[in-house]
Structure formats: C-alpha cells, structure tokens
Amino acid sequence: EAQVTQNPRYLITVTGKKLTVTCSQNMNHEYMSWYRQDPGLGLRQIYYSMNVEVTDKGDVPEGYKVSRKEKRNFPLILESPSPNQTSLYFCASSHETGGLEQYFGPGTRLTVT
Amino acid sequence: KQEVTQIPAALSVPEGENLVLNCSFTDSAIYNLQWFRQDPGKGLTSLLLIQSSQREQTSGRLNASLDKSSGRSTLYIAASQPGDSATYLCAVGGPTGGGNKLTFGTGTQLKVEL
Numbered sequence: 555e556a557q558v559t560q561n562p563r564y565l566i567t568v569t570g571k572k573l574t575v576t577c578s579q580n581m582n583h584e585y586m587s588w589y590r591q592d593p594g595l596g597l598r599q600i601y602y603s604m605n606v607e608v609t610d611k612g613d614v615p616e617g618y619k620v621s622r623k624e625k626r627n628f629p630l631i632l633e634s635p636s637p638n639q640t641s642l643y644f645c646a647s648s649h650e651t652g653g654l655e656q657y658f659g660p661g662t663r664l665t666v667t
Numbered sequence: 668k669q670e671v672t673q674i675p676a677a678l679s680v681p682e683g684e685n686l687v688l689n690c691s692f693t694d695s696a697i698y699n700l701q702w703f704r705q706d707p708g709k710g711l712t713s714l715l716l717i718q719s720s721q722r723e724q725t726s727g728r729l730n731a732s733l734d735k736s737s738g739r740s741t742l743y744i745a746a747s748q749p750g751d752s753a754t755y756l757c758a759v760g761g762p763t764g765g766g767n768k769l770t771f772g773t774g775t776q777l778k779v780e781l
Binding site: 585587589594595596597598599602612644646648650654655656657658659660661663 | 708710712767768771
C-alpha cells in the first residue's frame with residue numbers, strides 16, 4: 555500500500571530535550587516536506603527536500619533541522635524544543651514533476667512543556 | 668506572497684443537501700490546486716487535484732472547479748451525508764517553490780446533520 559508513515563504519532567517532551575520525528579514514504583517520491591498545523595494559521599511549510607542531499611527552508615524553518623540521506627526518509631529534528639513548537643506536524647511527499655499530487659502522513663502531535 | 672482564503676469557516680447542513688465550499692487565492696500563477704479532507708485528529712486525505720491547465724475535476728459526488736484568472740476554486744458536494752462531516756482544506760501549489768510547495772487555507776469545517 556502506498557503510504558507516508560510518521561513516528562511517533564504522539565509525543566510529550568520538555569523544553570530543550572532533543573527529539574527526532576521520522577518520516578518514510580514507499581512511493582519513490584523525490585519531493586518530501588514537513589508542515590506544521592496550528593489553529594487559525596493553517597498548515598505552513600517548515601522544510602522541504604527536492605531529492606537526496608538537497609534540502610531547503612520553507613516558510614517557518616526556525617528551530618528545526620532536516621536531513622535527506624535516503625530517498626525514502628526525511629526526519630525532522632528539533633535540537634532544543636521550545637513550547638512554541640507545540641503543534642501538529644505532517645510529512646508529505648510527491649514526485650518532483652508531473653501531476654505533483656501530495657500525499658500526507660497521519661501527523662505527529664507534539665507537546666513541549 | 669500567496670494567500671489562500673476559505674469561506675465559510677464553518678457550515679452546517681441537513682443530510683441530502685448539495686453544498687459549495689469556496690476557496691480564493693491572491694496569486695493566479697499557480698501550478699495546481701488540491702482539495703483535502705481532514706478528520707479530527709487525523710491526517711489529510713487528498714480529494715481532488717486540478718492542474719493549472721484544467722477547469723474542473725470530478726470524483727464521485729465531488730466536483731472541484733478552478734478559475735485561475737479570478738483566483739477562485741469551488742468544491743461542490745452533491746447529496747451530502749453525515750460521513751462527509753470533516754474539515755475541508757484548499758491548497759495551491761506555487762508560484763514560489765514550484766508546484767510542490769502548497770499554501771493552505773484555514774479550512775471549512777463541515778457538519779452534515781441527520
């Protein structure tokens with residue numbers, strides 16, 4: 555089954571404790587990205603990757619890091635989480651060209667206390 | 668900077684009614700427009716993708732139209748059912764970041780009542 559998976563689905567952590575949210579897709583997509591969803595603000599792009607070893611900032615990259623060492627994986631790293639990073643996070647993937655239909659993971663709800 | 672607006676923010680209708688959700692965007696130089704459904708606490712399910720060269724797409728009881736020149740899209744839901752209750756999100760691809768970068772509206776929360 556074609557899908558985007560994220561882990562963990564729920565995470566409660568404390569300020570400053572480094573964490574990683576994993577994202578994996580099995581559709582051989584070149585393009586992967588991370589979004590955060592906040593009430594009243596909609597979904598906003600954090601980082602994206604056009605292909606392996608190619609990453610760039612989205613609209614709200616501050617406080618986040620990413621890496622793309624393999625085509626299927628695109629982890630989101632919060633090196634020193636703060637309460638304003640409490641949010642619902644989504645990973646998405648698509649082909650780089652063509653129809654560009656985006657496929658989203660199930661989301662990770664992060665709470666930073 | 669692309670901005671996407673969805674009206675209304677919330678909508679409640681009786682079962683069986685046909686309804687229209689609206690989406691507008693400020694920059695017409697888009698690559699595509701995608702409608703999603705989001706259930707509470709769940710991820711996003713893609714409903715319809717319209718390329719910039721297309722005027723509409725249909726899937727079952729859903730029909731989405733696109734008018735690039737006026738910066739508008741509508742999602743038409745025929746014969747609504749309680750199972751259609753969800754938040755519907757409109758997202759446009761481009762112009763910045765290519766067609767892959769989506770700019771989202773804040774959604775229309777739909778409730779279909781028995």
